[in-house]
Amino acid sequence: MIKTADVVIIGGGISGVAIAYNLLKKGVKNVVVLEKDYLASGATGRCGAGIRQQWGTEMNCRLTKYSCEFFENAKEELQYDGDIEFKQGGYLILSSTQKEHEQFKKNVALQNSLGINSKLLTLDEAKEIVPFLNTEGLISATFHQKDGHLNPFHATQAYADAAKRLGAQIYTFTEVTDILVEGGKIRGVRTNKGDISTNIVVNAAGGYSQLIGNMVGVALPVFSERHQILVTETVAPILDPMVMSFSLNLYCQQVPHGGFVMGRGDEGEPRDLRITSGWHFLEEMTKTITRVLPPLKDVRFLRQWAGLYNMTQDRQPIYGPIDEVEGFYLAIGYSGHGFMLAPATGLIIAESILGEAASLPATELHLNRFKSGNLILEPSVV
Amino acid sequence: MEDNTIVCRCSDLTLQDVRDLINKGYTSFDELKRISRIGMGPCQGRTCMQIVLRELSIATGKPISELSPGIFRPPVKPIKLGEIARHALEGGEVNHD
Incomplete structure (x- = not known):
């Protein structure tokens, strides 16, 4: 294994490989990604892989518009030889309370002002998009055609392949066991396959980010919660x-392959890193x-x-360096x-690592917001 | 077996497809499953898994007993969403058709 690196990224999910790709594209030479299992084996490969603007x-409208x-x-x-299966069938977001309906009006006005062409729909208009939608108990919907979903394994592989072509070293089945800090500065990373000297470590460890924080002696204000999901057999399109609702607590999509992927969050899900069903x-x-999509009964x-x-x-991410340890960056939460x-x-x-001017509005997402109390009030988050 | 032998009937992969993926560097059943959908269909790997593990064993030199077949996830056999919902709401027997 390599002995020294300019940047070591912990976590081989889509965040980790996307960070590696961007660093290499900007000319950083020696970038290492460490993944304890295989690529996309954690949250990335388990998620619904939807993208909505x-x-x-x-802030969130602009970040997701860029991503989309x-x-x-x-x-x-990325010059990928496979297919990332990006299906832009839109997101149809359902409201079932008056308060949610009022919020949707504000959201659409904001989105439209930022060049996102979402629409507020009546239930009849929603049924033109999903004719079998059961509108009982619903009030309205919003829709944006360019939203959609992807195949998370291939999206991650596409970034990883591109990063490797630019010189990234991606080590799978390589677990970080400790991070070496001296005088408040990052000095290296210890793994089950040897040590790597580096001055910069990025914590992109997803559900395990707090464990990585502990390795540098910083208690990160995050916890991990189990979320469940299921997939059906393949049927005709x-x-x-993507049909989703905050108040009904659901999302459901039919992937290009034909299966339906759907999930919801439950109160009382375990927070002990358990991922059983x-x-x-x-x-x-x-x-x-x-009830909402009756043909799915069969x-x-x-x-x-x-x-x-x-x-x-x-419920917003934490990005950037931290005051406590020089050279330690977060892409978590x-x-x-x-x-x-x-x-x-x-x-x-x-851009943060290279000290470049920020192209995207993310400075509010620094860890210090939890110390200063400047939390972000996003009304439309799951 | 011929290279064009179907290994995964659910997701339509041949022996050659599996060998090509292994040659690309995927070294576990879980990785092959996620990148190609092998073992993700209605049979949940009952047909293909042994054949894929044998190919992985040949490629990696590890005996099959040391290779992970991945996690067996519920349900044991496919079941209609409506049946589970009905059972949750009304109780009684579950129709497995």
Whole structure:
């Protein structure tokens, strides 16, 4: 294994490989990614892999708009020989409370002002997009055609392959066991396959980011929560958009391959890094989805699994360096939307490490917001 | 077996497809599954897994007993979403058709 590196990135999910790609593209030579299992084996490969630009803060609209446009051009930019399966069938977001409906009006006005052409729909208009939608108990919907979803394994592989072509060293099945700090500065990383000297470490460890924080003696204000998901058998295409609702607590998409992927979050999910499957999720998920999208009653489900949301208090990520340890950067705490932010993450962290002017509005996402109390008030987060 | 022998009937992969992926550097059943959907169909790997593990064993030199077949996830056999919802709401027997 390599002995020294300019930057060591911990975590081979889409965030880690996107950061590596951006650093190499900007001319950093010696970039290492360390992954304890295989690429996308953690949260990335377990997620719904959706991307929406329908957010309620300018910051999130701009970050996801950048990410979406990146994914639209990813095949050319990353020169991937596979297919990242980006299906831009839109996100149809359902409201079922008056308060949510009022928020949707504000969100659409904000989104439109930022060049995101979302629309507020009546239920009849929503049924033109999903004719079998059961609108009972719903009030309205918003829709944006350019939102969609991807194959998370191939999206990660596309970044990884591009990074490798530029010279990245990606070590899978290589677990970080300690981080070496001297005089408040990063000096290296210890792994189960040897040590690497470096002055810069990026924590992109997803659901395990707090464990990496502990290695430099910093208690990060994050915790990981199990979220469950299931997939059905392959059937003929009947659902174009991702259907989601904050108040009904669901998301459901039909991937290009034909299977439906759907999930929801439950109160009381374990926070002990467990990723086993539970029966309660299955009952609540099937009750809700067969009510909202009745034809799914006759579709068989094949498999359920779970992954970790790395949660912060305001459900927004933490980006950038920290005051306590020089050379230690964070790309953590995505709270369930790290996949869709990945292209933005890659650029933000690369610019932060190189001291370049920020192209994207992410300075508010620094760790210090939890000390100063300047939390981000995003009304439309799961 | 011929190279064009179908290994995964659910996701339509041949022996040659599997060998090509192994040659690309994927060294575990979990990785092959995620990148190619092998073992992700209605049979959940019951047909293909042994054949894939044998290929991995040949490629890596490790005996099959040292290779992970991945995690077996619920359910044991495919079941209609409506049946689980009905059972959750009303109880009674689950229809496995």
